[in-house]
Amino acid sequence: MTDIPLTTGQPDRGAGAYQFTGHTLYDPLIAWEANISNHPGKLVPGLATSWKVDAKDHKKWLFTLRQGVKFHDSSEFKADAVIWNLDKVLADKSPQFDAKQSAQVRPRIPSIASYRKVNDYTVEITTKDVDALFPYQLPWFLISSPAQWEKMGKDWSQVAIHPSGTGPFKLDKLVPRERADLVKNKDYWDKTRIAKTDRIVLIPIPDAMTRVNALLNGQVDIIETPPPDVLPQLKSAGFRIVQNITPHVWPYHFSTLPGSPWADIRVRKAANLAIDRDAVVKLLNGLATPATGQMDITSPWFGKPTFKIHYDLAAARKLMAEAGYSKEHPLVAKVIIAQGGTGQMLSLPMNEFIQQSLAEVNIQVSFEVVELENLYLHWRSGAKADMNAGKGISAINLAYVTADPFYGITRFVDSHYIAPNGVNWGGYNNPKVDEMVDKIRTSFDTKVQDGLLAKVHETMVNDALMLWVVHDVNPHALSPKVKEFVQAQHWFQDLTTIRM
């Protein structure tokens, strides 16, 4: 990261930033279990002790708030604070509205239509449509102190320097672009998550080699995403590499629109069978796991797809031949890729590997290489847009966060989300899937939800909607001074687990 993420409540700089200035200083109503490493985690009570949908009106959700919780500034957390925070990001006429925080969180809580205080410890939120997946949106919405905003002269830039949440850490010092000092909140309401370290200093070091040098030199104790080629050196010097299954997949998202070279399912399946994923993992020095679908196989939403993704050149060539392609008459396609950037892993070497692998089965891929920021424009616009279809681009390589059902699955397959209405980039339109997604939205039983999500994921894999290559493992390198760090199977890492 190039800067300390926003400290006012809603961090900027993507999902990964929540672990630094989000869930450290603040709490959501519903949290994500992030202090465990052996399973994917689940939704757990945060500032709301419980939540339930209204039996008569499935658009209404009632949240019972935790009592006795205080903000860092000693003011009390009550229903008014929740309403005030919702206004902060959703009501642009309210005095506390903050466009910057709003921009961060509005896309992540799209279902909220209205809200009201029922009593001091109960809040009602109404969704636009019936949406059983709504609770998954709430770990993104963090509660900051209204009293502190008043105290700071109603000035968010002052709140950024002196923030106040209810989280397990307090901000002691902030030097923009250089460091943020977090100190343990000894009075944190969740006694199981009292920080094990008195002080954590966050330092943004965007350059990977500089991060490694700082670790080797002893200036820092933990770094994120060490480059794969320095792992042997780090290990031999006594540093520990910690990694875990991470909801992040590195795929080619195909256009399935008429006229796309990937419209034929045989071609999509052949592409998936042409990749030696173990070799890709080797290329990354072990910092990845082979992907056999959008979700990791351990996910409760993986299901049992009949199309088994593995490396089988012969089967891939056979499928290509059936589709009418050969060495003399290869399939030609253009893929838009990023030259690098957050989450894109080793974009160029990996893409070159894929290019060579696909050539083995008579798929000639050429690349349009752009910066990540530019790639987002192509992504939001969808395959049909002039900037994509007009330039012959029929697939996009963008790593996806797959942490929850909406982010991981439904937004890519729901025909209502076909770009530019959403990020169903390739225009996938399957009425059966739409029907299942609708059922998921109206099924409030988690088991039923999970079962349906698994069915949708099965269909995605069986339809070879994307070329799935690897899952990220979110590696961290730790100095020997770090005695403990529990790496969750998530982007939300719990810094309270760090023990020196």
Add this chain to the structure above:
Amino acid sequence: MLIYILKRVLYAIPIALSVTVVSFMLVYLAPGDPLNAIAPADAPADVIASLKSAYGLDRPVPVQYGMWLLRAVQGDLGTSIASGRSVTGEVMSAVSNTLMLAGFASFAGVLVGCILGALAGYHRDSWIDRLATALSVIGVSIPHYWLGLVLTIIFSIWLGWLPAMGAGPGGSGEWLWDFEHLQYLVLPALTLSVIPMGIITRTVRALVSDMLEQEFVMALRARGLSGRAVFRHIAKNTAPTVLAVAGLQIGYLMGGSILVETVFAWPGTGFLLNTAIFQRDMPLLQGTLLVLCMFFVVLNLIVDIVQPMIDPRMGRN
């Protein structure tokens, strides 16, 4: 002389104005969307539209430029889209860091370059000349990113003498002139200093060796002037050119070497530019470019004014 200075100042005004146009417009040529700096990648169209309106990006570009320039002349460079902080504050903080870094690097580079160049020029074709030439070629051609990494590996990781990154032990955000802080300057300043060192060595060497063959030097020697006195004459004659070259180099270093500042995570202007480009933070990018370009304009103006003070022939011309 006064008319000369006045003319130079007047010449600088249209240049400065052009600089504002270029600083503002260059950013529009880059692909991408500045709102990516604040909106998540999958932000829906209505969020993007309301942000565009909030940041005034939905207005015609000439209107945006006019408003930006009006505020800029009052010292307000706007607000960073990404951080929400004042661009003027961000740039000034980075400028002070880079000034320190560039100051040390320039001082070291100019000093070593002048000494090496003079020695090489005086002892042409000797081993000193060959050594100076080799060092200057290395200084100019070596990738500074690589040199920074090598120096870090040697002095920070192997020997553990100096910090690997950062601009001070941190915490306060304030710089103190003590060893604890100064040690953070050594490696980046050393890495940066090889650029002016190389260029100035080559310039001074060429000037001195050329000067030694001039008739006036022979005449001075024939008149029996001591070596030191002759050197003073040579130094005075080479000074304007060296000054011009050094001025350009200092200006260049003020831009901060993006790569060197990135390698050492030194929060200067190069690092800031890198951040602004990476985040598509238009106000920050425009403000930083403007301040840096203005540095060049002012520095060249100063050089133009100082040169004829050293060599009055230039003022007469």
